[in-house]
Amino acid sequence: MAVKFDLNEREVWDGNYAASQALRQADVDVVVAYPITPSTPIVENYGSYVGNGYIDGEFVMVESEHAAMSGCIGASASGGRVSTATSSQGFALMAEVLYQASGMRLPIVLNVVNRALASPLNVRGDHADMYLGRDSGWIQFGAFNAQEAYDLALCAFRVAENHSVRLPVMVHQDGFITSHTAQNVYPLTDEAAKKFVGEIVPVDDMLDFSRPVTYGAQTEEDWHFEHKAKQHKAIMDSRSVIDDVFTEFKELTGREYKRVESYDMEDADVVIIGLGTTVETARVAARELRAETGIKAGVVAIRCFRPFPYDEVREALKNAKSIAVTDRSSPGGAMGAFYNEVSAAMYTSKNRPLVTGFVYGLGGRDFSIEEAKRIFTEQQAHADAGYITTDIQQFSGLRGPKLGFFQTDRS
């Protein structure tokens, strides 16, 4: 029986500590992990809870992130609750096995503390690792602060382990800005958290020897496509389960989560749509700009990056005139994955607003309130002109000559 961990109604936790407390309260059975900055404290803390009897699980530190996820898969197929954490290069090393976890429909929860991908090497936060996971078949939640990193980790187990979902879930938070910044967090009591998360009910359990199962069979051209389609259907269908879990969480805590969050969008003409901590910066900028200039600025944020909330994005932006989509990952010769997805959603809307793309914040470059205001103002100019007056893809916050690509075809 685990030792009681004393909690205050309000704690001052950083994002890493908040996530690790969620793992403790969810009574995670096994954490197989390899440390990497900036996510290291999540698994260190879990190990410390085990070492001090605060939890009855097992902590296994392996020799690489690839092994960490491999061990998580073996453990998860053995019927218990499994979680781990990683960032950046570790995430990249895990990539092979991320696809295996989702393909085998294993409900692993991975806390990803977002960090840039080398080269050049960088330990700060951008979304390159998160983007790398976008086709891996995992559900991806985005937390914008420590409280959300805690809340969403608890919700993640509920979603992943739901028998109609049975898919792994990533909970993303931004490296350092969220993971290492101490903030007010209001935790649930252990009892309430335990009740909310519930006990895992195994499916295709390798340790149930009354029903031996084979995991990881080869499927060639006769079978592979059907399996991938079934998996895609499952992640698409998880949308309603996610909504239900968020509703239940609101009833319990009063904290409301939606797959797409809207701020000051009731009458907004110009919008920044973003992921991660950028959202809070943009919200401050929107409010200030409204007061200063009267520009009707609003912010839309993606809480659930996968499954991509196509309908909700279209609904949230239906009255917008010009939208700035912010990609915090070097697109490597394309427009940016987030830009493309928002554009695709808006292409089938009645209004078809103008959509511009901003590559920003790479390697932890600060995204300032001033820059957000500049972007809003630029969107207002597009809206007034009726077309995109600048390059469609721009780099924001970059030193050197202005860098941008593609213009509106007005011929």
Place this chain on the structure above:
Amino acid sequence: MQDLKLLANDNRGRSQLEAGFDLLGWDEVTQGSVLPSFDGDATGIANMKAEERTYSGYNSYTATVASWRVIKPVFNRDICIDCQNCWVWCPDSSILSRDKQMLGIDYDHCKGCEVCVEVCPTNPKSLLMFNEHADLEESLASWPEKKKKEKKSEEA
């Protein structure tokens, strides 16, 4: 003597390995491509003989690779000493042994590799290869006589 139906459960040899299974739609394939080996409770399976087990349709026990074979081993009970060399070295779990007795060959799973013949120590051998379509009685009737200077075979 070699009517081995007694050792088989109902659904054995049902599918040709490569072609026989119904190709199911995306809504019918198993979740996570996981394959259950048995239908129903399989507790203590190690202590159950094949004919007592409830193999699922996903178990390769229910499939056949007989079409791989161009020559087949024929078993001659009259010469066999039940040494079980063939049982331990058969790579295809195709030697049917029960209660320390060699009973015959599982022709659904045998690929005709001839290892069993090679490791058979009797003189003459109690397993010999014949054409796949050779008649059993004719094969047994054409069995060679004991050789005087049979080269000593592999020992256990």
Place this chain on the structure above:
Amino acid sequence: MAITSIKNLKEFSTNNDRFEGAHTLCPGCAHSMIVRELMNCTDDNLVVAANTGCLEVSTAVYPFTSWDTSWIHIGFENAATAVTGAEVMHKVRKKKGRLKDNDAPVKFVAFGGDGSTFDIGFQWLSGAMERGHDFTYICLDNENYANTGGQRSSATPVGATTSTSVAGTHSYGKKEKKKDIVSIMAAHGAPYVAQLAPNKWKIMAKGFQKALETEGPCFINTVSPCCTEWKFDPKDTIGITDLSTDSLMFPIYEIIDGHELNILYRPKNVISVEEYMASQGRYKHLFKPQYRHIIEQVQKDVDAKWDLLQRREEARI
């Protein structure tokens, strides 16, 4: 643990196979002989993991499985990690009383070919051995990447031709010596490490049972002659294995706790490496005049290794 009798083959043959036929391994493949023997050594519940390789692609081809136990394959490199993940979860669920049958003994076994064991999965294996999990890793050593058409691995012996160490007018085949995986695993401090061969079925069964009974990480390298890539007639698999053990190309021995070395089989009549090599197509080119010295070189290495093993056994080091 529920050990099955291996007193003699008649007793052993009363076991019920938990590895089924109609897999797609080549006719005459030694892999399945070894796997069958492992699974027939015990009545305990088994969780088996396999690395990518011949065994894996031939025994779990959707919609068929040849495994009557829990089985998992993830990737080329990580069977050791997958099975140890399962082992840890078993420990936790047992502690919490959350298993269907909480007291039933369970054994954890991983299989890998030499490519995944010696090369691509080496780090994962080393990590799992170091962490001290209670599991047995069995390498099915056929000295090449047979599943992908016979490329050289670090287990391929000197002089063998493979598709990536091609013998020809300017090359005698693989130039580099085989990695000594058994010593490396013993150096991890593993409680039980051995090299075994399917022709010596009883020694192999004893070794398997010892590994399964021993708490902690155990490693066994098994010789698995590959008719397809070594180029011999499938019916000769056991005969070729005899030549491999009797020429001392594959000495049969165990190392307990990293230091207690016991030779488990001493051939009455040691045959020459030349005779062993003459039995397989992969060494055919070595019998040309310009490459014959390689056979002598390998013979010297084999003699030296046998000498070392004997001296280690005698000195108990």
